[in-house]
Amino acid sequence: MARLTVDGDELVMGLAWWERLIVRHGDVRVPLAAVERVSVQPDWWRALRGSRVRTRALAVPGALCLGVWRHVVGQDLLALRRPRRSSTVVVDLRPEAPYARVAVSCPPGSQTVSGINAALHRQRHGEAREDA
Template structure:
């Protein structure tokens, strides 16, 4: 099952081997500087936008959305499951990023949002210190 983590100055969506096989994509890496907003959606389907890219995504109605979804603002990379008690972490990205949004269903959603926000604050403080 996919998971989000902070690795240095990057946000990484780590994919399981079978997810990499289905999406034909390795782990998704995005610079922390490209993160615009991080939020939690209690309903996994609210993170969906657009239509899936057939060659790089899998959709099982009501159960799973995995891979690249294309829409008017660009593309999203999603790893969403219909869990019973797992929220969805939604990370909206700036236009310079390879995706407009990455979203993943994960049980410790609030802990992940806190970890990402802490890393973002640390990076922004470091950038502000360099500029001064």
């Protein structure tokens, strides 16, 4: 299943090979500067909004939502599944990003959020030092 990681100054949503086939997209890279908010959602279905783009998404009711969902604000890229012991990491992005939201179901949800927030803090703190 998909994973969120930080690679340098980018947030990377890594997709498994079968997810890439469905979404018709490789790994998604978003600059950390485009990240507005990161949170953990205990209920995976709460990250859903809008409707799926038929050619780039798969939905199995009550079990899996994978791909691009279109809504009023823009498009979200989701890799969600009914959790066994996992939570959903929701990353809301600024308007300049290719998606409005990226959401992934992953077992260590709070650890993922902590890692992303630490990278955001390092990046923003570093930018503040350069401006001074």
